[in-house]
Amino acid sequence: MKLVFIHGRDQQGSTRETLEKLWLDSLYIGWGEAGLPRPEGLSVTMAFYADELDELTRALSTPLARGVRLRGDEQAQDDFRGRFLQDIATANGVTDAQIQAFLDEHSTEKGLGSSPWVQALLRAVDQRTALGEAALDRFTRDVYLYLTYPAVSDRITAIVKAAIADEPCVVVAHSLGSIVAYRALQELGRRANVLGLVTVGSPLGLNTVREMLTPPALSMPAGVQQWFNAYDPGDAVALYPLDSTRWNITPGIENFKGVSNHMANRHGIAGYLDDVTVATWMHQRLVK
Numbered sequence: 001m002k003l004v005f006i007h008g009r010d011q012q013g014s015t016r017e018t019l020e021k022l023w024l025d026s027l028y029i030g031w032g033e034a035g036l037p038r039p040e041g042l043s044v045t046m047a048f049y050a051d052e053l054d055e056l057t058r059a060l061s062t063p064l065a066r067g068v069r070l071r072g073d074e075q076a077q078d079d080f081r082g083r084f085l086q087d088i089a090t091a092n093g094v095t096d097a098q099i100q101a102f103l104d105e106h107s108t109e110k111g112l113g114s115s116p117w118v119q120a121l122l123r124a125v126d127q128r129t130a131l132g133e134a135a136l137d138r139f140t141r142d143v144y145l146y147l148t149y150p151a152v153s154d155r156i157t158a159i160v161k162a163a164i165a166d167e168p169c170v171v172v173a174h175s176l177g178s179i180v181a182y183r184a185l186q187e188l189g190r191r192a193n194v195l196g197l198v199t200v201g202s203p204l205g206l207n208t209v210r211e212m213l214t215p216p217a218l219s220m221p222a223g224v225q226q227w228f229n230a231y232d233p234g235d236a237v238a239l240y241p242l243d244s245t246r247w248n249i250t251p252g253i254e255n256f257k258g259v260s261n262h263m264a265n266r267h268g269i270a271g272y273l274d275d276v277t278v279a280t281w282m283h284q285r286l287v288k
Helices: 016-033 050-061 073-091 096-101 116-128 133-148 150-164 176-191 276-286
Strands: 002-006 043-047 168-174 193-200 227-230 254-256
Touching: 002 016, 002 150, 002 176, 016 043, 016 276, 043 150, 050 133, 050 150, 073 116, 073 133, 096 116, 116 133, 133 150, 133 176, 150 176, 168 176, 168 276, 176 193, 193 276, 227 276, 254 276
Parallel strands: 002 043, 002 168, 168 193, 193 227, 227 254
Antiparallel strands: none
């Protein structure tokens, strides 16, 4: 059986082999704690797109590239960032009064968005979560560029589609990788043969993400038999379950909110894969 890993953002500088080992070692811990043997005949593929994502996002951030970006994009990106961060702020219980406390009408700080309100949102969310202001800002940027620019999404999605291919497999996707996995699996359709899709630390429950997904109507990808979504209630970008309220699809997605992610930011992949419930769900599909 094949196991396909799809990582999130901010992995540039790593290698496919390094990430694959980190993910597998964490999963082995989970299987060990559950008393489960390692499945026989297991093959592992890491859909590694970190370098391409870094190259593309850097290119679109240069002064030269701004001339070829979509008309009105700076305002559109700022609007997206504001709505995306407002989603996260609401989910984390950040009030307008707390955001207002960070608002500085004379702010000219660069790199955090042109809107003082967006800057205030970043700082307010940073105080309530463990992600960090800079990391949260870059995460928002990368999600926007992937969902908006075919030059980014086409290259990244193609890498993931090639990794999944048509062999029977279990797919595990983390963070931004869960958005990429959903789009790739929708494009593959029935060519994919996914016995189980596992999403962890996923922002797919955020309104701003769901509204920009294609195709517009949310659905279970045709090549996926079962979908399991796990999250830590303290993970700043994965606070919403993918339940009938936000993902009203048939068959429904199985949600597990019992993860207690031991990583410092409560979003790290190791803290998801070594969870006994997550590891057991994957194991049951891999040994079918």
